[in-house]
Amino acid sequence: MLRRCAQRSSVSPLHSVWMSSHLGITAQQQARNYSSHHQPHHPLPKxxxxxxxxxxxxxxxxxxxxxxxxxxxxxxxxxxxxxxxxxxxxxxxxxxxxxxxxxxxxxxxxxxxxxxxxxxxxxxxxxxxxxxxxxxxxxxxxxxxxxxxxxxxxxxxxxxxxxxxxxxxxxxxxxxxxxxxxxxxxxxxxxxxxxxxxxxxxxxxxxxxxxxxxxxxxxxxxxxxxxxxxxxxxxxIKDSPGFIANRILMPYINEAVNVLHEGIATVEDIDKTMKLGTNVPMGPLTLADFIGLDTCLAIMRVLYTEFADSKYRPSPLLVKMVEAGWLGKKTGRGFYKY
Known part of the structure; x- marks a missing residue:
């Protein structure tokens, strides 16, 4: 059974105060989250x-x-x-x-x-x-x-x-x-x-x-x-660059590209290490190929521009591969050949 889109566990008043002060969540946003338990029904679009x-x-x-x-x-x-x-x-x-x-x-x-x-x-x-x-x-x-x-x-x-x-x-x-x-x-x-x-x-x-x-x-x-x-x-809850998934995922992929760029390990060993070491279905470089290296680069550039933090600077190798037209699976070549 699918979980409700905005389903949240009950939040104590003390925890609400903590969220407001430490996460910057406003009372209005908390009210929105709570009201999602009791959403009125809207007909689907035709x-x-x-x-x-x-x-x-x-x-x-x-x-x-x-x-x-x-x-x-x-x-x-x-x-x-x-x-x-x-x-x-x-x-x-x-x-x-x-x-x-x-x-x-x-x-x-x-x-x-x-x-x-x-x-x-x-x-x-x-x-x-x-x-x-x-x-x-x-x-x-x-x-x-x-x-x-x-x-x-x-x-x-x-x-x-x-x-x-x-x-x-x-x-x-x-x-x-x-x-x-x-x-x-x-x-x-x-x-x-x-x-x-x-x-x-x-x-x-x-x-x-x-x-x-x-x-x-x-x-x-x-x-x-x-x-x-x-x-x-x-x-x-906040409209922040990268939202949840790509705020976490893209720096992970970008760092894997940097490991390759610096000659620390091969493509295969980078992917094997993360796949077997963290029990994920595919390694970061394989995943990047499936997403599209141009998409990965575009997201990293947004993160770097918006946050002005060096940890989001796109890997030089990622930039070069996109410039070469090696965009991953969709073009037949990325970190792997397809």
Whole structure:
């Protein structure tokens, strides 16, 4: 049984005071955490959009259509080639589910022919028109995301009325400030972080990140949608660079790259040491290849810029490998060859 997205154990008054003084958690934030036990029910969106048809975007669209059973899931990308690759990825995954018996052939056909739709180009209006919930899953570039949210906000603003729920604009960013992204929109209360893990159909975790102005309703609707997608959520109480996962994970990967860069150990021995020594399924360099070295570098640069702390400085080797186009599994070469 899935754990509630924001489920928290009871907190004593003394512990609340400790959190306030030592962690900087305000009374308002504590109240938000407590109220999540008693969230009002919100209907799931009937229309759901994904901007970005890469591996993450395709996975998000799939769990929205297959698990949450949203009637209309729209996927958009500037590249027609990316859209075609996304279609093939989704079809391949659905075929595997049918072969395993976890999905019927009839359900597969409904997902492909009735629930999913695709579009490409620079015009987002077809995706945004009448859409109740949009997730941005574009490349981890700050200016790109800021521009997308500015455009999307203007498009969906005309859709919203007093009689309908406001369109939620969620970002799958893995490190960029939600408040900063929301600052480009007409209604920052509707913006939230919804950081899925890759591969989305397999990984159950979603990080939920509230911006400074994110409303309770936006948070509630987002967590309830995540439940419907069969996801377990964690909440970042503060909108801090890297949130929870990448604040911890990326410096770990970056330090592994530094160990390689300094000639302390080989790729294989670095991965073997961490895999067997900490009982994780894969070592840090293998994991970096699967994530994408360009993504790892982009996140490290955000952390280094925001915190101005040398411990977040990207490894010189990581920078060189990205410059060489060795981005990991997706390009056939990273720390390993594929």
């Amino acid at each position: 229309t759901f959009g994904v901007v970005g048809a890469g591996q993450m975007g395709g996975g998000i669209a799939l769990v929205a259509a297959m698990n949450a059973k949203i009637p209309s899931v729209r996927v958009h990308d500037v590249s027609a080639q990316s859209i075609e690759k996304c279609k093939k990825l989704i079809q391949t995954l659905l075929d595997k589910y049918v072969q395993k018996g976890t999905l019927t052939a009839e359900e597969r056909q409904v997902i492909l022919s009735e629930r999913l739709s695709f579009s490409s180009g620079t015009d987002l209006s077809k995706l945004a028109l009448g859409c109740e919930f949009i997730v941005e899953a574009a490349t981890e570039q700050t200016e790109l995301k800021l521009g997308l949210f500015k455009d999307l906000s203007q498009m969906v603003h005309s859709n919203n009325s007093a009689e309908t729920s406001k369109t939620i604009l969620a970002t799958n960013t893995s490190s960029i400030s939600i408040t900063k992204i929301a600052s480009q929109t007409l209604d920052p209360s509707t913006v939230i972080g919804m950081h899925f893990m890759n591969p989305v159909p397999v990984m159950t975790l979603v990080e939920i990140i509230r911006g400074l102005q994110t409303s309770d309703e936006t948070y509630e609707r987002t967590t309830q949608l995540a439940h419907a997608m069969h996801k377990t959520c964690t909440l970042s």
